Amino acid sequence: MTDFRDFVNAHKVRMLSELQELLRIPSISTDPGHNADCRRAADWLGNHLKALGCRTVEYLASQTHPIVWGVGPEVPGKPIVLVYGHYDVQPPDPLNEWTSPPFEPTVRNGNLYARGATDDKGQVFAIVKAFEAVMGRNRPPVNIRFLLEGQEESGSKILFDLLAREPERVRADAVLVADTPYYLPGWPAVETGLRGLCYAEIKVRTARSDLHSGLYGGAAPNAHETLVRILAGLKTAEGRIKIPGLYDLVQRPSKQVRAAWKKLPFNERKFLKDEVGAKALTGLKAYTVFERLWALPTFEIHGIKGGFTGDGAKTVIPAEATAKVSLRLVPKQSEKKVQKLLTAAVKKLAPGYADVTVTFVHGADPVVVDVDSTPIAVLDRAFTEIEGRGVVPVRSGGSIPIVPELAKEGAPVVLSGIGLPDDRLHAPDEKINVEQIWKGVRVFGRFFELMAEREGVEGASSNGETASSR
């Protein structure tokens, strides 16, 4: 058994400087101008894993955004823990809202500020350092594998393709994903579900070309007006989505789950003021805020294109209008199914004089995680030992498209993490609390040790062999 507290105390100065090195690389995957930086971040992680004792390190499937595949020493008869994470980051805009530059990691008041600090480099780093800690005697307690991608913020296409070809990569006894925060400071959480996503463009065409509103207004159809009427027809002012069949697919969380959510400390006033920053919450009032955020589908309009939006006054009747919209999906609502329902609802609302099309640009199926899995019980114990409180089961309203794929070979997925709710991921002044990183090293280290007390999947070691000999 490793003394993780001693390990952290002995190495934290070096470790902080290592993480700052990684955070300095602007590995923005949505911007092709940063392809070389993504490659640099992958190299940094690969070299690091190699130095820590991975017997295999490979860069898979892409030159620009390679998947880092690291395989720790073989531990026959012991479980396989697959660690998933990502080294790419969101764009840092708006730059002028950062207190210190996004790629010059800076410690202030016990927090490390940088783009990617919490999403996801800092969290991946905590697991890598836990691996370093358990590698102290060159024989880790379990079979540890790393699957670190560079496209999480831009669709994970490379990883989707890889897993379609080589699904056995994710054969494991546990998949550990540290890409989510604590529920509150001192309250570690495990995500028991993620909403899915169905992102679409609704395009309306009403005429050959834009028309003069003076000459034709009153008799000519207006694409924006038509689109607005369709969009208004898709949701009531009270927040009910009017897509026939959509709610038939909603499975309400069990009484036990809802009871557990009710026990979570939650201050609606503070949530409204500090997080949402609005005058009032909206949505279906018959449901709690947690149900609205975690267990009910949403329909959002993201933007409307077409016509005239410049300065001044152009009196044009737009011939074409396009709305970007999306639905968040909850368990049982597959992306494919919801695509069909949305298309049908839009077509029904479309008037005969307009050409209306719906195209789909992005999406993800929802995820439910079995909260009774062994790895979650193990993580709960690790957190209890170190934090003095086990994990509370929560869900996330967001989507991590690759998660359903990680579960496809049957391994229980653990969605947890050491971020805090105010880490401002995707926003200026993203940060991670430094003490949370050290807590993470200790918790994930104990997680590896405690997993070793469980029985591994049959043929774990030979699977490891297969994977590493590719």
Next chain:
Amino acid sequence: MTDFRDFVNAHKVRMLSELQELLRIPSISTDPGHNADCRRAADWLGNHLKALGCRTVEYLASQTHPIVWGVGPEVPGKPIVLVYGHYDVQPPDPLNEWTSPPFEPTVRNGNLYARGATDDKGQVFAIVKAFEAVMGRNRPPVNIRFLLEGQEESGSKILFDLLAREPERVRADAVLVADTPYYLPGWPAVETGLRGLCYAEIKVRTARSDLHSGLYGGAAPNAHETLVRILAGLKTAEGRIKIPGLYDLVQRPSKQVRAAWKKLPFNERKFLKDEVGAKALTGLKAYTVFERLWALPTFEIHGIKGGFTGDGAKTVIPAEATAKVSLRLVPKQSEKKVQKLLTAAVKKLAPGYADVTVTFVHGADPVVVDVDSTPIAVLDRAFTEIEGRGVVPVRSGGSIPIVPELAKEGAPVVLSGIGLPDDRLHAPDEKINVEQIWKGVRVFGRFFELMAEREGVEGASSNGETASSR
């Protein structure tokens, strides 16, 4: 008497190339980036008028969009004809829908294609060339003055201000405004009414900043959704505008007027197919198309700004959304009154959780013209001589904000022109028919000559003196 046919034949090659020169200047008044181009267009016209024999040419009231004030030779005892027109043009977007670039005037199939070809440079040019023709002997038949502005497409503020200070500028026996088309090829028209305009921006703010639709979707208000619901609430699918009080102000045209409109040749199928380019006409079905276009108010959405409209899929809940909208107004509906009605209607539809503001960016009162005026009778005769058909009385659904001001000193306003209904003003591939330009030179030349047979306003010449000596 000038032989205008000979004049046109002798000079048309040169004249076409002159007009192309003027059309090459991208004098877009709504875009401050084109201020210098507006100035260039004003200079071009001013220099031209000077070269043709105007005794005074002044650039009034603004450095960026000066009003070109040109005063022809004094002809004592003869009427004053004031020519109003504008040298500014609409923005050319969308550029990719132009067959040839908007500021590279190109002749195809007898038409000259360019932004501003018909609205209004081509029409102003026809009158300027009529002035050139009657100046053949350096003594025109009447006192001709030009008032050419550079802000018609962006509110005419400079001209409004000028006429508030110097109303005597528009003291005349006739104000000739050539900014409207024929009713049909071969059917010259005179506009007996113009709709007014009330152009507004409706802005909705629902939160401090944009939010992540995964984390907050379901409980946070969406600015676009709120705006869409307000806009949908302002008009029914059947075309009835739901602004309380708006229709109370509508004065239906008299039976005689409606009977005259019924006699106009009109093929709804052809109008739909060739002009509107849509699958069906919309609007209030209980009224004829002419009534919908000329005698009823409209409500149009021009564009919606805010949120995310770029490529790809950004899952943002927009905190702010702005719609550009406008109403066309009919006699008795003043802009001011309708501003109040719109604001009240929007405020009533606005939900408590949103900050909703309505600001007004542009507008015009509606106009009715006395069809029995002397100048209209004169123009009717000129058209009859040259086109073989006099003017038919129509209205226009469009607005020329300055027209009510032009009439304030009592001069009868003549709204006519030589465009054709398919000139696509404000749209890609705007054009003017080249033969129509030459017809215009002849008609407007004859109009000047025939006006000379009428008696001028008392003290016409001294008024001219006053004006020119400013």
